Amino acid sequence: MRTKYVTTKLSNGQKIYQVDHPFCTATISEFGGQLLSFQDQQGDEWLWLSKSAIKDGSKAIRGGVPICWPWFGPNVDKTLPQHGYARLVNWALVSVEEDEFGVQLTLQPDFVNSKYEIHNLSLFMKIDLGTSLSIQLHTENISNFSVSFSQAIHTYLAVDDINECSISGLNGCVYLDQLKNKISHQENDLVLNQWTDSIYSNVQSPITLANRGKTSKSIDGNGHDSVVIWNPWQDGARLLSDFDDLGYQNMICIEMANTGTTTLAPRQSHTLTQVISKITS
Incomplete structure (x- = not known):
């Protein structure tokens, strides 16, 4: 596959897709199909990647944008991996579309050559890179019976100082505090000052992440039933x-997700989208 803006390289024995475009640069790991870095035209990094992340393919990579699929969180069978299989297998680069405005990569997980077997669902992902960052997960039921699943685009966003950040767009929403197993209502902007693991429902408008003194970001999406906010604190x-x-001081996870049960009839499909954009004044 010949492209102008996408090359491949090896890092820690793993294949990396490198994107170098006039509007942005990005790195995507073949393992997990995981976007690890996205820098805009000004060189600002939008994603957080742990300095302690394991990137040799032995476990899920901590940071960037892991894909949780075909379930979010723990499985009923506790022997199965947290957040599903997608972030634990290699993804093939299926196609690249590119022009002067950006690059779109289509990737598909290779379950056939992994220890994980998926017979009833298919998945592919489109990553659009330019002046904004968009990820789409497309799931199709390829079986002859109804199949349920859950998922999340588990985005680790980089911030300069979590203590100087606020999130708007959640005011009035119901959320489940997973640490306390308690249902609450969000009042006013969200400011994190402790370990947070919350699932927000009935989110209607784009979410704004304000990072004092820096450019704010809009996080929007489609096809989701919830938005997950996570920071483990110290x-x-x-x-x-x-x-x-x-x-924890330099990241926050804001995730478009389907944490409830999504059920697809035979040959029915579903697309989950998350779009991150700079807010310009």
């Missing part, structure tokens, strides 16, 4: 061997 970070102890 206590949670210390429990994760691949998460820098102080890394």
